[in-house]
Amino acid sequence: MRIAKEDEVKLIGRWPSPFVARAMIALNLKGVEYEYLPDDLFNKSELLLKSNPVYKLVPVLIHGDKPVCESRIIVEYIDQVWASSGPSILPADPYDRAIARFWAAYVDDKIAPPSRVLAWSKDEKSIAEAREKLLAAVLQLEEAFVKCSKGKSFFGGDTINLVDITLGSFLSWLKVFEIITGINFLDKTKTPRLVEWAECFRSVDAAKEVLPEAEKLVEFRKFAQAAGRVTG
């Protein structure tokens, strides 16, 4: 069946981006067909500049002719538009929903910034600080997981929710940081529940096909650094 123009879904992205992975996981969970439009962040397309004129960042979801920007907002948009397909990404209960949004925001405040430093900085002092910040944030998230999951596999309980997607999108990069620093940011002794969670998250079909292999990211990082093509 042909999809009407106003229902067409496109996603502007780039494969190494954890933020783009979030949108892809949500689309997969809901079984939404979409066209993937890879962008070159050193030569941004007219479509990207027009669709996200404020930040000029990927991902951008284009639904019909309407652009939606910012990965967590995109995930929530997908959950609401395709509410009747697949599992709910946002909890139904207003309090649980507020808590999920709190921890998803925490991931962007406390995991994303040190991850950027570890991925791209060459400054030893900044790298050392980022390592500590990332370790502290992961410990805090272990505690949050114990409370939110209530003994189940995911932050969302039996199915993945906004927090699972927001944090899970960083799993491949966390592996990269382990490879390059020798530190296990998810650690069987210090964060045993998150180690189990990561295993479960990676095995969810919607995420499995999206999360890049860490080795491929390590190569990408090497190439990008050598070529001076370093971005956020």
Ligand SMILES: N[C@@H](CCC(=O)N[C@@H](CS)C(=O)NCC(=O)O)C(=O)O
């Ligand atoms: N807060 C944004 C972050 C998105 C972001 O940082 N995207 C990066 C790719 S990982 C980007 O587009 N970088 C291009 C640039 O910095 O010019 C979101 O959640 O969508």
